[in-house]
Amino acid sequence: GAVVSQHPSRVICKSGTSVKIECRSLDFQATTMFWYRQFPKQSLMLMATSNEGSKATYEQGVEKDKFLINHASLTLSTLTVTSAHPEDSSFYICSARRSGTGIYYEQFFGPGTRLTVL
């Protein structure tokens, strides 16, 4: 149990286009989902926290108009990279927190999406 999927796993797009990445919790409900970005040989950097039915909370330095996050249901969050540029090329990882379980709310991670902007 506690499986998180991401789609697509890999995407290549042209500069100026928008790309949508989906994150789904397959066998549990997730009130909260997180979006991370990982550069080569770097740690995961939290971009934003999304709560179902409300606006996402972005970390300092992350452009909310560029990285649009929608968490419309308890099993789906989407990240849309708008007007993508080569510097947006990265590995994007989502995680989901199971709704209301215990003192420690474990995050379950998706396998990641590799975005390459040409």
Place this chain on the structure above:
Amino acid sequence: GNSVTQMEGPVTLSEEAFLTINCTYTATGYPSLFWYVQYPGEGLQLLLKATKADDKGSNKGFEATYRKETTSFHLEKGSVQVSDSAVYFCALSTYTGANSKLTFGKGITLSVRP
């Protein structure tokens, strides 16, 4: 702010060798500490955790002890297997609850040779 520092990698070991992966942290308050593992092609999985000083987390033969005096949470395993080949991330959270966030180290790649 919070930060996690892991030793530089990659690390290559022979099967049955002893493993130590160093992790130190800086944090405000009293963090909980975690090790995550990422096997090839998969998402990060929680390997073990410790929520207070002197706690020892353990799982699958791996252990790590929360050392407040040295602000460390080093990962150890007495005898590694080829199947342990993966990327290992040390992480901390300063609030265990609905609003907790994870701060990760850079990760280290472990390769175990038969």
